[in-house]
Amino acid sequence: MPWDLVKLNDGRSMPSIAYGTWTLGNGQSAVDQVDQALSVGFDHVDTAQSYRNEQEAGQALKESGLARSDIFVTTKWSGQADIPTSIRNSVGNLGISYVDLYLVHSPRLAVPDIPTTWKQMEQVVKDGLAKSIGISNFNVEQMQELLNSANIKPVANQILFHPYVYAQQKPILDFASQHGIIIEAYSLLIPLTHQPGGPLDKPLSSIASRLDVSPDQVLMAWAKAKGVVVVTTSSKESRLKGYLAAGDLKLTSDDIDAIDEAGAAGARRLTAKTLLRRAAGLALLTAGALAVCSYLGIDVL
Ligand SMILES: NC(=O)c1ccc[n+]([C@@H]2O[C@H](COP(=O)([O-])OP(=O)(O)OC[C@H]3O[C@@H](n4cnc5c(N)ncnc54)[C@H](O)[C@@H]3O)[C@@H](O)[C@H]2O)c1
Numbered sequence: 078m079p080w081d082l083v084k085l086n087d088g089r090s091m092p093s094i095a096y097g098t099w100t101l102g103n104g105q106s107a108v109d110q111v112d113q114a115l116s117v118g119f120d121h122v123d124t125a126q127s128y129r130n131e132q133e134a135g136q137a138l139k140e141s142g143l144a145r146s147d148i149f150v151t152t153k154w155s156g157q158a159d160i161p162t163s164i165r166n167s168v169g170n171l172g173i174s175y176v177d178l179y180l181v182h183s184p185r186l187a188v189p190d191i192p193t194t195w196k197q198m199e200q201v202v203k204d205g206l207a208k209s210i211g212i213s214n215f216n217v218e219q220m221q222e223l224l225n226s227a228n229i230k231p232v233a234n235q236i237l238f239h240p241y242v243y244a245q246q247k248p249i250l251d252f253a254s255q256h257g258i259i260i261e262a263y264s265l266l267i268p269l270t271h272q273p274g275g276p277l278d279k280p281l282s283s284i285a286s287r288l289d290v291s292p293d294q295v296l297m298a299w300a301k302a303k304g305v306v307v308v309t310t311s312s313k314e315s316r317l318k319g320y321l322a323a324g325d326l327k328l329t330s331d332d333i334d335a336i337d338e339a340g341a342a343g344a345r346r347l348t349a350k351t352l353l354r355r356a357a358g359l360a361l362l363t364a365g366a367l368a369v370c371s372y373l374g375i376d377v378l
């Protein structure tokens with residue numbers, strides 16, 4: 078089995094790669110794409126209230142003929158209604174009686190506060206509407222605040238995770254690991270999709286050529302080596318098959334070090350770029366203010 082099941086802190090298990098529906102839109106093409114993912118072998122679907130395609134995902138689940146127990150369904154509370162109403166709408170849309178995992182999509186939704194929100198999430202488990210509950214986009218302080226009052230621990234925290242943010246996210250990984258919380262990685266392929274041309278290009282393509290695979294598969298194998306669950310997507314069947322096959326790839330420790338180092342170099346480059354952009358913005362603002370003062374005859378120097 079290339080991508081194993083991971084054990085959750087509540088005794089349940091989760092497939093370690095998921096197919097995400099964020100960018101599918103809705104209607105028949107969304108149903109077809111989820112159908113395709115299930116038929117190539119994905120058995121974990123990651124959706125959300127805000128993705129507006131839970132119904133389409135549910136239709137594909139039904140059409141797949143898979144037994145409910147053979148598929149792991151995650152959805153998220155995105156704040157469109159209160160938690161009790163939202164979870165009932167979500168399971169209704171999905172056409173199932175429970176979801177395997179229900180996540181708080183963002184800590185920003187936790188109004189008035191995290192403990193109050195988490196109490197409502199715990200009730201969802203008691204009501205049998207979610208088997209497990211978790212969080213998304215929580216930092217260490219927010220996880221700590223949640224754990225201070227939790228009766229049921231979150232099983233997972235779904236976060237942005239790729240080599241350019243690895244060092245930045247590492248404290249979240251360490252904290253999660255100390256508390257038995259699984260990290261789910263989204264946007265793992267950003268170095269290829271949104272930030273090509275960076276320091277990762279070289280090591281990714283050289284490792285990919287040596288192993289006769291594609292750079293996205295190398296990133297998947299890197300994430301697997303870091304012990305995270307991968308949440309990804311594609312409309313292309315060949316890419317989806319490649320993601321699943323990447324579960325069998327074995328990277329050497331030198332490969333992993335090379336990716337970590339290039340990731341850190343890219344992060345430094347991005348920080349420098351951001352600082353430069355901010356400095357340029359400040360200079361423009363100052364020049365503008367000086368021009369206005371001079372126009373108004375105000376002597377500032
Ligand atoms: N919890 C959250 O806040 C949150 C945020 C973002 C995404 N997600 C979840 O994660 C899922 C996946 O997110 P993502 O789309 O950012 O994932 P991703 O980083 O895995 O990117 C997937 C995209 O990469 C492209 N791709 C694959 N290989 C490539 C290559 N070699 N070169 C160029 N492009 C390549 C695919 O075609 C696809 O469009 C979402 O559908 C959603 O379920 C959750």
Ligand SMILES: OCCc1c[nH]c2ccccc12
Pocket residue numbers: 099125127128155182183
């Ligand atoms: O998950 C993808 C990004 C996204 C879509 N809707 C949201 C609501 C809250 C936090 C993140 C998101």
